Amino acid sequence: MNLIEMNSICKSYRNIGFETRVLKDVTLHIKEGDYVSIIGPSGAGKSTLMAIMGCLSQPTSGEYILDGEEVGKLNDRKLSRVRNEKIGFVFQAFHLLPGVTAMENVTLPLVYAKNPPGNIKERARELLAKVGLEHRLHHTPGQLSGGEQQRVTIARSLINDPRIILADEPTGNLDSKNGIETMKTFDNLIKEGKTIILITHDQEVAQHADRIISIRDGQIASDSKVSHEEQIRSL
Amino acid sequence: MNIFSSLGIAIKALFSHKMRTFLASLGILIGIASVIVMVAIGKGSQMEVMDVIAGMGENLITINAGEMKRRGGRLRLTGNVNTLTVRDANGIMDEISEVERVAPFEEKRMSAKFGNNAAETTIAGSTVDFPFIRDYYLKSGEFFSERDVKTANRVAIIGMTAVKNLFGEEDPLGQVIRVHFIPFKIIGVFEPKGVDTNGLDQDDLVLIPLSTYMRRIVNQTFISRIFVKASSRQNISKASVKIRELLRENHKLVDDRNDDFTLVTQLEIEDMKKETTEMFTKLIVGVAGISLLVGGIGILAVMLISVKERTREIGIRRAVGATRRDIVHQFLYESLIIGFLGGGLGIILGVGLTLGLNQWGHWTLILDLHSIWIASWACVGIGVLFGVFPAIKASKLDPMEALTTE
Numbered sequence: 001m002n003l004i005e006m007n008s009i010c011k012s013y014r015n016i017g018f019e020t021r022v023l024k025d026v027t028l029h030i031k032e033g034d035y036v037s038i039i040g041p042s043g044a045g046k047s048t049l050m051a052i053m054g055c056l057s058q059p060t061s062g063e064y065i066l067d068g069e070e071v072g073k074l075n076d077r078k079l080s081r082v083r084n085e086k087i088g089f090v091f092q093a094f095h096l097l098p099g100v101t102a103m104e105n106v107t108l109p110l111v112y113a114k115n116p117p118g119n120i121k122e123r124a125r126e127l128l129a130k131v132g133l134e135h136r137l138h139h140t141p142g143q144l145s146g147g148e149q150q151r152v153t154i155a156r157s158l159i160n161d162p163r164i165i166l167a168d169e170p171t172g173n174l175d176s177k178n179g180i181e182t183m184k185t186f187d188n189l190i191k192e193g194k195t196i197i198l199i200t201h202d203q204e205v206a207q208h209a210d211r212i213i214s215i216r217d218g219q220i221a222s223d224s225k226v227s228h229e230e231q232i233r234s235l
Numbered sequence: 236m237n238i239f240s241s242l243g244i245a246i247k248a249l250f251s252h253k254m255r256t257f258l259a260s261l262g263i264l265i266g267i268a269s270v271i272v273m274v275a276i277g278k279g280s281q282m283e284v285m286d287v288i289a290g291m292g293e294n295l296i297t298i299n300a301g302e303m304k305r306r307g308g309r310l311r312l313t314g315n316v317n318t319l320t321v322r323d324a325n326g327i328m329d330e331i332s333e334v335e336r337v338a339p340f341e342e343k344r345m346s347a348k349f350g351n352n353a354a355e356t357t358i359a360g361s362t363v364d365f366p367f368i369r370d371y372y373l374k375s376g377e378f379f380s381e382r383d384v385k386t387a388n389r390v391a392i393i394g395m396t397a398v399k400n401l402f403g404e405e406d407p408l409g410q411v412i413r414v415h416f417i418p419f420k421i422i423g424v425f426e427p428k429g430v431d432t433n434g435l436d437q438d439d440l441v442l443i444p445l446s447t448y449m450r451r452i453v454n455q456t457f458i459s460r461i462f463v464k465a466s467s468r469q470n471i472s473k474a475s476v477k478i479r480e481l482l483r484e485n486h487k488l489v490d491d492r493n494d495d496f497t498l499v500t501q502l503e504i505e506d507m508k509k510e511t512t513e514m515f516t517k518l519i520v521g522v523a524g525i526s527l528l529v530g531g532i533g534i535l536a537v538m539l540i541s542v543k544e545r546t547r548e549i550g551i552r553r554a555v556g557a558t559r560r561d562i563v564h565q566f567l568y569e570s571l572i573i574g575f576l577g578g579g580l581g582i583i584l585g586v587g588l589t590l591g592l593n594q595w596g597h598w599t600l601i602l603d604l605h606s607i608w609i610a611s612w613a614c615v616g617i618g619v620l621f622g623v624f625p626a627i628k629a630s631k632l633d634p635m636e637a638l639t640t641e
Binding site: 047048051054056057076077080081083084085089091095096097098099108109111112113156160 | 240244251547548550551552553554555556557558559560561633634635638639
C-alpha cells in the first residue's frame with residue numbers, strides 16, 4: 001500500500017495578478033519504508049513539493065492521499081493533527097525555538113499532541129542520547145553548534161514516533177563531517193521502518209536513498225531506483 | 236492542547252521580554268489607576284459638597300430680597316430692594332404651618348475694632364432662631380436672648396475667623412469690640428463652620444441682635460434675607476409655595492408683576508450641585524475611556540510587533556502540529572495577561588494613591604468599589620479586544636511562508 005499518493009498535484013501562487021505555477025501535474029507514489037530523495041536545482045519546486053507532502057500547504061489542484069486519507073479535504077485541526085502525528089520535519093535552517101532548551105525543543109510536538117505519552121521527559125532524553133546529545137539536554141540552540149542543532153531537530157522529529165521523516169536539505173547548513181553524521185542517522189532510521197524523504201540538490205546526499213526523484217521546472221524529470229552497487233561506488 | 240500549556244507558553248514568552256511586557260501594560264496601568272483616583276476624588280468632593288449643603292441648615296428655605304440672577308455661574312442679587320421686612324418674616328412664622336422657625340437676617344461688610352486692632356468682617360443681625368436654622372453651634376459663651384433682641388442690646392456672638400483677625404490668641408469672651416463706634420460685648424463664640432457652597436468663609440462673622448443692627452448700625456426698616464426652616468424635608472416644597480403666595484400678597488404684587496424676592500430651597504441647591512457632580516462624573520468616564528483606549532492601542536502595537544517578530548516561531552509551532560486555534564490562544568493569552576498585569580498593578584496603584592492622598596493630602600477621597608470592579612472588567616475586555624486582531628493575524632499565516640520568513 002502506498003503511504004503517500006500524489007495524483008496530478010498542481011501548485012501556483014498568485015502575485016500582483018501574475019500566476020506562478022510552481023508544481024505542474026506531479027504524480028508520485030511512495031510506499032511505507034521507502035528511502036526517497038527528491039533532487040533538483042533551486043527553484044525547481046522541491047520545497048513546495050515538500051510543503052504539500054508535509055501538509056504545510058495545500059495544493060491548488062490535484063489529489064493527495066496520505067496514509068489513506070485525502071488531505072485536501074481536511075480542516076485545519078485535522079491537518080495539524082496529521083502533521084503532529086504522522087510527520088517529523090527536519091529543516092535546513094533547523095527551526096528550533098530560540099531561548100528554549102534542547103529538551104523543551106524536542107518535546108514541543110507533544111505540547112500539541114492529542115494523547116501525549118506519560119513519559120515525555122524520559123523519551124526526550126532517550127532521543128537526545130540516541131543522537132549523541134545526552135550532555136546537552138539543557139542547552140539552548142544558541143549554545144549549540146550547527147551539527148548539534150541539527151541533531152536536536154532530528155530528535156524532535158522523532159518524538160511523536162512519526163511514520164514519515166521529511167528532511168529539507170538536512171546537510172545544507174552543515175560541514176562535511178556533521179553532514180556525514182546526519183546522513184548516517186537517517187540511514188539507521190530506515191532500518192527502524194521509517195519512511196524517509198530527503199529533499200536536496202546534492203547528488204552525493206541523494207545517493208543515500210533507494211530511489212531518486214528528480215524535479216525540474218515543477219515536473220518530475222526522472223524517477224529511478226538506485227542500485228546497491230551504485231550506492232557503494234558513490235561512497 | 237489544554238489551557239494550562241497555552242497559558243504556560245504565553246507566560247514564558249512574556250517573561251522573556253520583561254521590559255516590553257511592562258511597557259505594554261503601562262498604558263492600562265495608568266488608565267486604570269487614574270480612573271480609580273479620579274472617581275474617588277469625584278465621590279469625595281460630592282460628599283464634601285453635600286456636607287456643606289447639609290451644614291447650611293436642615294430643611295432650609297432662603298428668601299432673598301430682589302431678583303436673583305445667574306452671573307458668572309453664581310446666583311447674585313440684582314438691584315437694591317427694600318420690600319422685604321421683619322413683618323414678612325413674622326407673617327411667615329404665624330401663617331404657614333409647614334414652617335418651624337424663621338429668622339430675618341441682614342448683613343454688611345464693616346470694620347470692627349478691638350483696642351487698636353481693626354479688621355473687616357461681616358456684621359450680621361438676626362434673631363434667636365438663626366443658629367437653629369443655620370446650624371451654628373456655640374464653642375463657648377452663650378447666645379443672645381429674646382430680651383436682648385427686644386431691648387436692642389449691644390451684645391455679639393463672634394465667628395472664629397473674626398476672632399483670629401481681631402483677638403489673635405486672646406480669649407474674646409467678655410471683651411468689647413466697636414462697630415461704627417458702638418461698643419458690643421462678646422458673649423459667645425461660634426464653632427468653626429468652614430466655607431459655604433460659594434466658597435465664602437462662614438466664620439468671618441459678628442452676629443448681633445437684628446433690632447440692634449437695624450436701629451444702631453444701619454437705621455433701616457427693610458432686610459435683605461429671611462431664613463426659614465421647614466418642619467420636614469417633605470414640607471420644603473409646600474412651604475416654599477405658600478411663602479411665595481404670602482409674600483406676593485403682602486407686597487401687593489398683581490398677577491403679571493415679577494416677584495421682588497427670590498426663594499431658594501435646600502432641594503434646589505442639592506439638585507444644582509448634583510448636576511455639577513454628574514457632569515464631573517461624565518468627564519471622568521470620558522477621560523477614562525480615552526486613557527484605556529490608549530492603553531489598549533499600546534497592547535495592540537506590542538502584540539503586532541510580537542507576532543511579526545515571532546513569525547518563524549509560529550511556523551515552527553504550526554509545523555509540529557499547532558492548530559490555528561492553538562496559535563490564537565497563545566497570543567490572546569499573552570494580551571490578556573498584559574491586560575491583567577496592567578489592570579492589577581493599576582488597581583494597586585490607584586487604591587494606594589487614593590488611600591495615600593486621603594491620608595496625607597488635603598482632599599477627601601472616597602474609594603469606590605464599583606469603579607474597581609468596572610476597571611477589572613475593562614482590563615480583561617481590553618486584553619481580549621486588542622489582542623484578538625494580532626492573534627488572528629498570527630494564526631492566518633501560512634505555515635510554510637512563516638517558516639521561510641527571515
